[in-house]
Amino acid sequence: MTEMTTGPAVGALAEATVGIAGDEAFVDALPKVELHVHLEGSMLPGTVLALARRHQVEDIPTTETALADWYAFKDFDHFLRVYRTAVQVLRDEDDFALLARETALGLAAQNVRYAEMYFTPFIHTRRGIPIDEVFAGINRGRLEAQEATGVEIRWITDIPGGLPGVDILAVADLTVQFAVEHGGDSVIGLGVGGAEVGVPRPQFARAFGAAREAGLRSLPHAGETTGPRTIWDSIDELGADRIGHGIRCLDDPALVARLRADRIPLDVSPTSNLRTGVVADYPSHPLPTLIAEGLAVSINSDDPPMFGTTLRDEYLHALRDLGLSRAAVAELAAAAVRHSFLPEYRKNVLLAEQQAAVAALAGGAGG
Numbered sequence: 320m321t322e323m324t325t326g327p328a329v330g331a332l333a334e335a336t337v338g339i340a341g342d343e344a345f346v347d348a349l350p351k352v353e354l355h356v357h358l359e360g361s362m363l364p365g366t367v368l369a370l371a372r373r374h375q376v377e378d379i380p381t382t383e384t385a386l387a388d389w390y391a392f393k394d395f396d397h398f399l400r401v402y403r404t405a406v407q408v409l410r411d412e413d414d415f416a417l418l419a420r421e422t423a424l425g426l427a428a429q430n431v432r433y434a435e436m437y438f439t440p441f442i443h444t445r446r447g448i449p450i451d452e453v454f455a456g457i458n459r460g461r462l463e464a465q466e467a468t469g470v471e472i473r474w475i476t477d478i479p480g481g482l483p484g485v486d487i488l489a490v491a492d493l494t495v496q497f498a499v500e501h502g503g504d505s506v507i508g509l510g511v512g513g514a515e516v517g518v519p520r521p522q523f524a525r526a527f528g529a530a531r532e533a534g535l536r537s538l539p540h541a542g543e544t545t546g547p548r549t550i551w552d553s554i555d556e557l558g559a560d561r562i563g564h565g566i567r568c569l570d571d572p573a574l575v576a577r578l579r580a581d582r583i584p585l586d587v588s589p590t591s592n593l594r595t596g597v598v599a600d601y602p603s604h605p606l607p608t609l610i611a612e613g614l615a616v617s618i619n620s621d622d623p624p625m626f627g628t629t630l631r632d633e634y635l636h637a638l639r640d641l642g643l644s645r646a647a648v649a650e651l652a653a654a655a656v657r658h659s660f661l662p663e664y665r666k667n668v669l670l671a672e673q674q675a676a677v678a679a680l681a682g683g684a685g686g
């Protein structure tokens with residue numbers, strides 16, 4: 320992975336803001352990058368309700384309160400079942416455009432400048448929605464938001480692990496084909512998500528090999544709900560450029576050493592881990608340990624409205640609930656830039672903007 324040094328560390332500057340600026344002002348001032356967020360998991364409650372009504376979709380709550388209750392997940396599998404039900408409100412190109420536009424604008428409002436966003440083509444095409452309509456919608460919404468605010472989104476097409484009654488290898492090939500034949504420059508990577516239990520990663524070697532040959536990055540989920548084996552396989556068999564979650568690497572010191580030596584980043588999503596029940600509470604979240612181990616980590620929102628969070632909230636939780644210093648949190652924000660697939664010159668511009676923003680906060684309010 321590419322690691323760069325540019326100018327003075329943003330961390331030292333960040334410490335100088337303590338006592339001058341509040342946590343919210345600090346987080347809002349940081350220009351941010353989001354590396355792990357799902358488009359379908361980003362539907363705003365009002366949008367879920369409105370689309371369900373418009374298309375008369377059954378099995379979806381009809382009030383915001385009922386929707387919030389519906390999002391109280393018993394465990395990870397329960398979360399996936401709700402997720403697969405919720406996506407049924409997305410029916411046509413305009414729905415996808417609305418979702419992409421709202422999601423991108425919501426990120427822009429949090430001072431997020433760039434996001435690499437998962438979406439799962441097959442969970443829509445299997446319902447009879449043509450892939451062209453899906454891509455036309457999400458790219459229209461994406462570009463409208465970019466024109467309005469400058470926020471940039473790139474897609475990661477995702478293979479849905481654990482869908483009942485499907486030939487997962489055929490779905491994997493199809494997902495690569497969708498990305499290559501329909502996604503154009505808007506798609507930067509291939510992922511695999513959903514269930515990890517019972518979905519061994521080596522079977523996807525062919526699909527990820529084809530994706531990498533086509534210039535796509537390898538961005539599998541691994542080590543969220545299963546242990547080190549899934550992460551090892553994602554590295555060795557799928558050529559992972561980053562690991563989605565990966566928190567269970569801590570079960571295996573040799574794997575931690577490998578991730579550190581090869582600088583393979585982990586996209587960590589603390590609130591997601593709590594809400595799907597894979598971590599008990601913030602004090603037991605492994606993020607501080609991952610940092611102490613010298614691993615390349617960033618923080619991310621995953622499925623923000625479903626988990627009652629935002630990227631901004633994740634940064635605030637890191638400060639308040641995970642006990643990280645402002646220096647450490649500023650470093651997480653810089654890490655997200657470095658772990659992204661933006662061109663180097665764009666990374667340098669964003670890293671410089673982060674430093675300038677923190678310096679302005681430290682100097683401005685003090686002087």
Ligand SMILES: O=c1[nH]cnc2c1ncn2[C@@H]1O[C@H](CO)[C@@H](O)[C@H]1O
Nearest residue numbers: 357439477478479480512513621622
């Ligand atoms: O937090 C998550 N972990 C793993 N998979 C997820 C998560 N959020 C959404 N998905 C999605 O679940 C789909 C299922 O049909 C996946 O493919 C993936 O995009």
